[in-house]
Amino acid sequence: MRTEEFKHIILPMRSDLKAYALRLTESDDNAEDLVQEVMLRLWDMRQNIKAENNLKALAITIMRNKFYDQCRHEERNFTTDKVMEVPIEDRRAEQRDEVNLIKQIVAQLPTLQQQIFRMKEIEGYTADKIMQITGCTADNLRKNLSRARLKIRETYMNIVKQNKIKKEERR
Template sequence: MELKQFKTDVLPLRNKLLCFARKMTDDTADAEDAVQEVMLKLWNIRQKLDEYNSVEALAMTMTRNACMDAWRSKRPDTLPLDEVQKASPVATPERLLEEKDEFLLMKGIIESLPPLQQTIIRMKDVEEYETEEIAEITGCGSEAIRSNLSRARKKVRELYLQTMQEKKRRNEA
């Protein structure tokens, strides 16, 4: 895509993206930053934009993601998943090793979920967002959030129990 086509196809989307970003961030400066970042990314991939069915849909998705990233970075109490693990009150080396193994198992199980379910379960169960906040951030409805969260928790529970049963069988053999 050449500059002329970029100006006619992409630049007119700026106002729509800005309105969308303002709704997501509730802050004009953050919205402006997000849209500026998206425009720069779109410019950098301008040669590949013809491969997309809808440049507008791509731009809206990129804007939503940029706003979510900005919002997450402003949460002072947000910890990465690997920092959530806490030491037990009885911190024997064996117990710490078991906890580390369980933590890594849970992390692996969560990472095996579909991306939306990963995001929702992390936001709800790790970062302790409310359902309405998750719905606003992800753009999904509250019912879809609850449904995906339920499926994710069920899958995590099934895989965890299955893995623990296999581990128990191996230890008995």
């Protein structure tokens, strides 16, 4: 893709990307940063991009991946900083609470997703063994496992966010 094509095709998507970024980050500054990173990434990729590809879907996928990467990075830094301050007994209690919360979230999943998630993540079954037991195809297995993980992650993050807000309100 040439520079002129980039300007005429990619740059007009900026407002749509900003709207999506606002939904993800809930912050105008963070949304703007995210859009800027996506634009830079697309600019770096411009030689390999063809104008007839679904570029909006590509941009949104890049944005979502960057957002999740940032969330994981922030969680890691937050956890690392806080672990140093919390006594071992308190950390064990927090870990137990987190495990119980995740068990509750898993119990709310649809039956097939719940079964597949438990076999794969908890019991350590191989994909072939799970397909044999459930009768799912490889594609169906991947989709259900992905949906289960996404639902668990989203629900967990929402609960953590709500608890954080409640703690701040108490102060």
